[in-house]
Amino acid sequence: xxxxxxxxxxxxxxSDSVINLDHGDPTxxxxxxxxxxxxxxxxxxxxxxxxxxxxxxxxxWFLEPKLEESIRSLHGAVGNAETDGYTIVVxxxxxxxxxxxxxxxxxxxxxxxxxxxxxxxxxxxxPETTDxxxxxxxxxxxDAHGFDKDEPYIEFVTSxxxxxxxxxxxxxxxxxxxxxxxxxYYWPQYTPITSSIDFDIMLFxxxxxxxxxxxxxxxxxxxxxxxxxxxxxxxxxxxIGVSKESQLRVAKILQVVADGCxxxxxxxxxNFFEFGRNAMAKRWEILREIVKKTQxxxxxxxxxxxxxxxxxxxxxxxAFAWIKCKDEMEDCEELFKGHKVxxxxxxxxxxxxxxxxxxxMGKDDEFNQFIERLTSVIQMxxxxxxxxx
Amino acid sequence: xxxxxxxxxxxxxxSDSVINLDHGDPTxxxxxxxxxxxxxxxxxxxxxxxxxxxxxxxxxWFLEPKLEESIRSLHGAVGNAETDGYTIVVxxxxxxxxxxxxxxxxxxxxxxxxxxxxxxxxxxxxPETTDxxxxxxxxxxxDAHGFDKDEPYIEFVTSxxxxxxxxxxxxxxxxxxxxxxxxxYYWPQYTPITSSIDFDIMLFxxxxxxxxxxxxxxxxxxxxxxxxxxxxxxxxxxxIGVSKESQLRVAKILQVVADGCxxxxxxxxxNFFEFGRNAMAKRWEILREIVKKTQxxxxxxxxxxxxxxxxxxxxxxxAFAWIKCKDEMEDCEELFKGHKVxxxxxxxxxxxxxxxxxxxMGKDDEFNQFIERLTSVIQMxxxxxxxxx
Numbered sequence: 001x002x003x004x005x006x007x008x009x010x011x012x013x014x015s016d017s018v019i020n021l022d023h024g025d026p027t028x029x030x031x032x033x034x035x036x037x038x039x040x041x042x043x044x045x046x047x048x049x050x051x052x053x054x055x056x057x058x059x060x061w062f063l064e065p066k067l068e069e070s071i072r073s074l075h076g077a078v079g080n081a082e083t084d085g086y087t088i089v090v091x092x093x094x095x096x097x098x099x100x101x102x103x104x105x106x107x108x109x110x111x112x113x114x115x116x117x118x119x120x121x122x123x124x125x126x127p128e129t130t131d132x133x134x135x136x137x138x139x140x141x142x143d144a145h146g147f148d149k150d151e152p153y154i155e156f157v158t159s160x161x162x163x164x165x166x167x168x169x170x171x172x173x174x175x176x177x178x179x180x181x182x183x184x185y186y187w188p189q190y191t192p193i194t195s196s197i198d199f200d201i202m203l204f205x206x207x208x209x210x211x212x213x214x215x216x217x218x219x220x221x222x223x224x225x226x227x228x229x230x231x232x233x234x235x236x237x238x239x240i241g242v243s244k245e246s247q248l249r250v251a252k253i254l255q256v257v258a259d260g261c262x263x264x265x266x267x268x269x270x271n272f273f274e275f276g277r278n279a280m281a282k283r284w285e286i287l288r289e290i291v292k293k294t295q296x297x298x299x300x301x302x303x304x305x306x307x308x309x310x311x312x313x314x315x316x317x318x319a320f321a322w323i324k325c326k327d328e329m330e331d332c333e334e335l336f337k338g339h340k341v342x343x344x345x346x347x348x349x350x351x352x353x354x355x356x357x358x359x360x361m362g363k364d365d366e367f368n369q370f371i372e373r374l375t376s377v378i379q380m381x382x383x384x385x386x387x388x389x
Numbered sequence: 390x391x392x393x394x395x396x397x398x399x400x401x402x403x404s405d406s407v408i409n410l411d412h413g414d415p416t417x418x419x420x421x422x423x424x425x426x427x428x429x430x431x432x433x434x435x436x437x438x439x440x441x442x443x444x445x446x447x448x449x450w451f452l453e454p455k456l457e458e459s460i461r462s463l464h465g466a467v468g469n470a471e472t473d474g475y476t477i478v479v480x481x482x483x484x485x486x487x488x489x490x491x492x493x494x495x496x497x498x499x500x501x502x503x504x505x506x507x508x509x510x511x512x513x514x515x516p517e518t519t520d521x522x523x524x525x526x527x528x529x530x531x532d533a534h535g536f537d538k539d540e541p542y543i544e545f546v547t548s549x550x551x552x553x554x555x556x557x558x559x560x561x562x563x564x565x566x567x568x569x570x571x572x573x574y575y576w577p578q579y580t581p582i583t584s585s586i587d588f589d590i591m592l593f594x595x596x597x598x599x600x601x602x603x604x605x606x607x608x609x610x611x612x613x614x615x616x617x618x619x620x621x622x623x624x625x626x627x628x629i630g631v632s633k634e635s636q637l638r639v640a641k642i643l644q645v646v647a648d649g650c651x652x653x654x655x656x657x658x659x660n661f662f663e664f665g666r667n668a669m670a671k672r673w674e675i676l677r678e679i680v681k682k683t684q685x686x687x688x689x690x691x692x693x694x695x696x697x698x699x700x701x702x703x704x705x706x707x708a709f710a711w712i713k714c715k716d717e718m719e720d721c722e723e724l725f726k727g728h729k730v731x732x733x734x735x736x737x738x739x740x741x742x743x744x745x746x747x748x749x750m751g752k753d754d755e756f757n758q759f760i761e762r763l764t765s766v767i768q769m770x771x772x773x774x775x776x777x778x
Contacts, residue, residue: 025440033436040435044638046645047422047429049603051414052596092481092605092628099627103522125626132626133492136523207441214438214633216481237514237521238488238627239481244603245634249433256435 019362019369022342024162024319026361029211032275040256042249049244059225060232062241063090070254071204071219075196077258078273079308080186082198086221087228090242091235094184094205094218098129098156099238101201101220104230105154105178106137115141115149118156119171120350121163121322123182124357126156127350143350144171152176160185163349163357164300165318167191184208189276191316192307200224206250208319210257210272211361215246273309280317283360283367287321290371294378298324321358332356339373408751408758411731413551413708415750418600421664429645431638438633448614449621451630452479459643460593460608464585466647467662468697469575471587475610476617479631480624483573483594483607487518487545488627490590490609493619494543494567495526504530504538507545508560509739510552510711512571513746515545516739532739533560541565549574552738552746553689554707556580573597578665580705581696589613595639597708599646599661600750604635653699662698669706672749672756676710679760683767687713710747721745728762 033040054064067090072083091097106114116130120143130140141147144155157179159168170179181199185191187209202221207213222228235241260270269275291297302316323343325332331353333345346355358370422429443453456479461472480486495503505519509532519529530536533544546568548557559568570588574580576598591610596602611617624630649659658664680686691705712732714721720742722734735744747759 023441025442027440030436030439033434033439036435038434041432042634043430043432045422045427045430046425046642047419050419050422050600051416052412052602053414054603092632095626096628099522128626132623133488133522133527134525136525138522211439213441213629214443216628216630216632234521237484237517239485239605240602241605243481243605243632243635245431245433245638246632249634253435 015369015372016340017369018340018342019366019373020342021359021362021366021370022344024208024359024361026208026211026213026319027363028279028361028367029272029276030363032272033211035269036256040249040253042245042252044245044248049248052240054241054244054247059087059229060089060235062235063088064244064247064251066251067217067219067247067254070251070258074209074254074258074261075221077261078188078193079196080188080193081183081202081204081221082196083221086223087225089220089222089228089231089235090247091218091220092239092242093207093216094182094203094220095125095129096235096238097203097218097220097231098126098180098182100231100234101180101203101227102130102135102138102154103234104227105180105201106135107152108137113137113139115139115147115151115153116156117141117144117147117153117172118158118350119144119168121161121346121355122156122350123158123162124344124348147172150174152178154178154180156180156182158182158184160191160316160318163320163344163355164322165191165302165316165320166300167194167316185319187276188273188307188309189280189317190319191302192305192314193309194305195308198223201227206254208361210250210253212250212253215250216243217246217250277310277314277317280319280360284317284321286371287360287374290374290378291323296326296378298326317360319359319361321360323356323358325354328354330354335377336373339377341370341373404758404761405729406758407729407731408755408762409731410748410751410755410759411733413597413748413750415597415600415602415708416752417668417750417756418661418665419752421661422600424658425645429638429642431634431641433634433637438637441629443630443633443636448476448618449478449624451624452477453633453636453640455640456606456608456636456643459640459647463598463643463647463650464610466650467577467582468585469577469582470572470591470593470610471585472610475612476614478609478611478617478620478624479636480607480609481628481631482596482605483571483592483609484514484518485624485627486592486607486609486620487515487569487571489620489623490569490592490616491519491524491527491543492623493616494569494590495524496541497526502526502528504528504536504540504542505545506530506533506536506542506561507547507739508533508557510550510735510744511545511739512547512551513733513737536561539563541567543567543569545569545571547571547573549580549705549707552709552733552735552744553711554580554691554705554709555689556583556705574708576665577662577696577698578669578706579708580691581694581703582698583694583696585697587612590616595643597750599639599642601639601642604639605632606635606639666699666703666706669708669749673706673710675760676749676763679763679767680712685715685767687715706749708748708750710749712745712747714743714745717743719743724766725762728766730759730762 127140205218343356594607732745
């Protein structure tokens with residue numbers, strides 16, 4: 001039940017199957033990578049990369065030198081983040097690095113754990129990642145807007161934000177604060193690149209950049225060498241480094257993206273970000289159109305901004321749609337569940353159940369089915385509102 | 390400075406370079422994997438394995454079905470562990486799984502963390518892995534021999550033991566105890582396989598089984614489905630699963646090992662465990678001979694046992710040599726350091742500095758240099774003992 005069409009793939013989903021848009025599984029990029037053919041193929045022999053060690057020239061001894069090279073080259077080509085003078089720490093996805101950062105920046109000698117905050121709506125994994133083993137070093141303290149303690153804290157700033165796509169800065173802004181920038185979505189397919197960022201601690205992940213979520217490769221750009229060293233120590237205890245196979249494959253893929261992305265608007269079609277931005281823009285156009293047809297839902301609006309990378313005025317096309325039911329009484333997650341679309345409730349993001357987060361990164365058929373079902377939600381509810389009920 | 394010799398590789402190490410036998414980096418198996426040529430080569434295309442998900446037929450949704458198959462097939466072929474009725478949880482090395490186990494079996498509702506113990510000498514990573522983020526769920530409580538509290542506990546049983554190669558069972562043996570079996574070294578190259586083990590929680594790793602430490606693949610065989618589910622939850626929060634590339638490569642390698650290991654003593658030379666056992670046996674013979682020549686060091690003795698896998702009476706040839714200085718005043722780690730051989734002090738294993746752990750899994754040239762330097766340690770010290778001092 002798979003048919004090829006022009007490099008893309010259409011799978012025929014039964015019209016009554018459950019559509020899972022709860023996770024941000026970035027499978028929409030498959031068509032691009034198919035088109036690239038063998039340019040990203042990796043071949044690894046049985047005797048290669050046996051050792052725990054990747055290099056003796058770097059404090060991060062488990063980081064493959066080729067991956068480091070590709071990461072620096074990609075940020076340079078896109079212009080979204082500075083890498084000069086930064087230590088790169090590789091992780092099993094950026095989730096593991098988030099824990100490495102918590103460990104690295106938390107005071108070791110305090111009787112009470114340091115507070116960890118993020119402005120709501122915040123990424124739903126932050127509370128559980130922070131508190132899973134009830135650390136005595138750090139503790140989730142909720143919405144940064146409500147943080148009023150006069151003591152040190154760690155603030156996660158996700159920009160563009162997950163779930164709502166908004167560009168953000170820190171909100172607490174007090175002495176003794178350590179700000180961690182989660183920039184997973186700061187790539188041209190999702191948002192205008194307005195500057196090359198140079199914060200102290202910046203987290204990125206291949207999952208959202210190129211769609212290679214299965215590889216579990218994230219990286220941190222860290223200005224302070226001592227913080228980087230402590231993160232490396234955490235990684236050694238947590239998993240004695242990171243898969244060499246994934247590192248080598250992602251190294252190749254990032255280099256192909258970096259090489260191909262220098263020509264925006266080229267006829268070759270080998271610019272990954274152009275493919276991604278066009279695909280996202282199209283989906284958002286379709287979604288906005290159907291949402292406009294009714295009074296039931298609203299979507300965030302994003303400002304037009306100059307993107308230094310494309311050279312164009314453009315608005316954001318985020319990886320998630322942050323949908324709000326206009327009817328205040330409505331549980332948005334439940335509403336979609338009734339139509340067999342799994343989405344994530346606003347509650348999970350420290351917000352209210354009138355909101356839900358819907359992945360915009362799924363396969364074409366998942367997105368199309370979602371749009372179809374949205375149409376039927378609207379029709380049904382219009383019937384409820386204007387009919388005999 | 391690399392020359393091939395009959396499938397093996399000899400690198401010329403400068404005679405004054407530092408030999409690092411502190412880590413258990415299992416690079417000695419490289420020659421075998423070279424000999425296997427393309428049988429273990431993996432090829433992964435750019436568009437493959439994008440998704441976080443590997444399967445929807447398994448609670449461990451990030452486990453590649455081929456890896457599960459190979460793991461079951463390998464344990465079946467070797468006869469070292471039962472897999473029927475067990476849930477397999479894959480991890481980024483067995484270190485990550487150890488933390489998943491701690492999370493899964495610790496009570497969530499207690500005011501005080503549960504005690505975690507292991508009989509000294511214990512694997513040096515247990516204390517730091519348990520205590521790194523000062524969890525409120527579990528806490529390192531040291532040598533199991535000294536554990537006398539009348540309360541629940543978790544006991545790590547490493548068998549064969551790291552550092553000393555001894556076959557072990559639990560030592561606390563009290564009600565409310567949860568025993569976790571770390572079986573990283575329970576493979577025929579290291580120890581006689583005397584039974585097919587069926588404990589509740591068993592940990593294994595590709596690193597020590599086949600030497601693919603860079604892949605960071607470990608697996609747990611878990612009898613209780615609820616414990617397995619909680620381990621899976623931990624893995625999702627800690628790293629949202631495990632590298633697909635590593636899983637697929639290790640799946641292929643374990644299958645090649647499983648297929649090749651059915652014929653022990655075959656002339657093909659494609660039995661990995663035969664290669665491994667012969668290589669380890671030869672190294673141990675050389676080491677025992679040189680140690681015997683002097684009164685300076687001792688090595689543990691291992692009983693002759695019937696190995697169900699090889700069908701022979703054999704003794705253990707552990708992955709590490711647990712060396713004891715006979716002179717009680719000697720710091721064994723420092724002694725070797727003076728000869729530019731890095732080893733791990735007995736102190737790190739909850740034992741005393743008269744002991745040191747030395748990796749027996751390094752490259753041929755590292756092992757040979759180690760033996761040469763051991764000769765010079767002995768000569769120098771003999772000089773000290775019998776000369777003008």
